[in-house]
Amino acid sequence: MKIRCAASEPVTLHVREESIPIHHYLRQPQRLVNAIANPKLMEVLGGDRYRLKLNPLNLLNLYHFQPTVILEVKSDSYGIVSIRSLDCEIRGIDYINDRFSLELKGKLIPVHRKGETYLEGRADVVVSVDVPPFFLLAPVPVLETAGVGLVQNVLGRIKQRILSHLLHDYHHWAHREQSAPLPPWLAVENPTA
DSSP states (O other): OEEEEEEEEEEEEEEOOOSSOHHHHHTOHHHHHHHHSOGGGEEEEETTEEEEEOOOEEETTTEEEOEEEEEEEEEOTTOOEEEEEEEEEETTOHHHHTTEEEEEEEEEEEEEETTEEEEEEEEEEEEEEEOOGGGTTSOHHHHHHHHHHHHHHHHHHHHHHIIIIIHHHHHHHHHHHHHSOOOTTTOOOOTTO
16 A cells, blocks of 8 residues: 655745845855755765755654655756755665655745845655555554654754754855955955055
């Protein structure tokens, strides 16, 4: 028996813009991935692709597993970031790995309203899994509720990292960029020296 669990998580975040607008920061997908994912659980694959180990998940306090997802993270010249999953793997548990799929789509957009800047976005996750035989005794609604809770937990963790890390990293990056010396070809000699 297959169950399908879906969840969505919106995010709206007020941005105190630095002298370097946030869309410049968002055009660097690797910075964004580093800000929203635990660097110890993330591997850069190149070509806008990243392997991300999700934090371990727990289903009905009986089944513990850690999905690994290949993400594609792209950003355009306006700073609009698109994220989608390309592949998912449950390492070490072949039965579930062969019967598990995870689809993630997300978007983060810098929006300007009434002189203020916001980051607005949404992430959608759909997980499908064939229920292992030992779970077949549980009622389907209980399994689906547990699955939706699990998916919402994943989205909640991602949202929390966006809220707690992304703006901090943006402000840190902007201050560092502002204080960086100009490259020699842009430096202007002081005529009074």
